[in-house]
Amino acid sequence: MSSVCITGISRGIGLGFAEHYLKNGWDVYGSLRNPKNEAVQKLARTYEERLTVFQMDVSAYESVRRGAAEVRERTDHIDLLVNNAGINAGPNAPTIQEISHEKMHAAFDVNVMGPLYCVQEFLPLLERSDGAKVAMISSTAGSIGETAGGRMIPYCVSKSALNMLTKLLHFRLRDLDIPIVALHPGWVRTDMGGSNALVSVKESVEGMAEVIASQSADSPLYRDYRGEPLPW
Numbered sequence: 387m388s389s390v391c392i393t394g395i396s397r398g399i400g401l402g403f404a405e406h407y408l409k410n411g412w413d414v415y416g417s418l419r420n421p422k423n424e425a426v427q428k429l430a431r432t433y434e435e436r437l438t439v440f441q442m443d444v445s446a447y448e449s450v451r452r453g454a455a456e457v458r459e460r461t462d463h464i465d466l467l468v469n470n471a472g473i474n475a476g477p478n479a480p481t482i483q484e485i486s487h488e489k490m491h492a493a494f495d496v497n498v499m500g501p502l503y504c505v506q507e508f509l510p511l512l513e514r515s516d517g518a519k520v521a522m523i524s525s526t527a528g529s530i531g532e533t534a535g536g537r538m539i540p541y542c543v544s545k546s547a548l549n550m551l552t553k554l555l556h557f558r559l560r561d562l563d564i565p566i567v568a569l570h571p572g573w574v575r576t577d578m579g580g581s582n583a584l585v586s587v588k589e590s591v592e593g594m595a596e597v598i599a600s601q602s603a604d605s606p607l608y609r610d611y612r613g614e615p616l617p618w
């Protein structure tokens with residue numbers, strides 16, 4: 387039986403990942419911030435045995451350390467870490483003066499430090515798996531080559547940093563036989579993506595799960611949910 391740890395399963399793509407892997411027979415360790423989440427409680431009733439929910443704020447190192455310790459009490463290994471939790475700390479089209487210290491820090495704390503803390507703290511569990519992998523949920527918003535405008539500046543800059551972090555971790559994790567990939571989920575209908583987005587959570591998650599399953603140390607490191615390589 388395979389096991390996955392997913393950050394931010396309260397809603398959107400994270401909830402979709404949890405449902406997908408549970409349906410496919412995996413053990414799921416899912417983090418959320420508010421345990422009184424109805425969608426997750428419903429999932430827990432259906433998959434009582436295989437879903438472990440734990441509280442974790444990815445932007446706070448102590449919280450990640452406690453979360454990983456809680457997971458270690460339940461299992462001696464995990465096969466996949468999905469760093470999904472993220473924020474888009476607007477405004478959407480800021481003036482230069484509106485790019486505040488607070489918004490930049492908020493984006494970096496959740497979108498960059500969060501995934502780094504999680505890799506650090508969950509690595510001992512990944513190392514005990516036969517064939518572990520790490521997925522960083524990034525965005526084309528982080529592609530320097532593709533960017534065409536000045537929108538969502540804290541978000542875009544933090545996702546570029548996440549991409550660099552992914553590439554740098556790749557060199558370390560390669561020695562441990564742990565492939566890592568930065569994934570663009572598509573423009574997905576969630577709270578973050580909005581109702582006009584083009585891709586359903588199900589389509590995005592199924593696509594990304596296939597890409598993750600095929601990811602090896604030699605695969606492209608930055609890909610979309612259909613497996614297409616993206617320009618950094």
Ligand SMILES: NC(=O)c1ccc[n+]([C@@H]2O[C@H](COP(=O)([O-])OP(=O)(O)OC[C@H]3O[C@@H](n4cnc5c(N)ncnc54)[C@H](OP(=O)(O)O)[C@@H]3O)[C@@H](O)[C@H]2O)c1
Nearest residue numbers: 394396398399419443444471472525573574576577578579
């Ligand atoms: N939707 C899109 O079109 C799109 C496109 C490109 C990339 N992405 C990326 O895909 C990922 C998921 O996005 P989504 O669309 O599902 O967003 P979403 O609907 O806004 O959900 C975000 C998730 O992240 C969690 N989260 C936020 N801050 C957190 C923190 N400090 N600690 C722990 N969890 C935290 C939220 O938990 P709470 O419920 O507690 O807030 C929620 O579960 C993100 O990394 C996002 O950047 C999305």
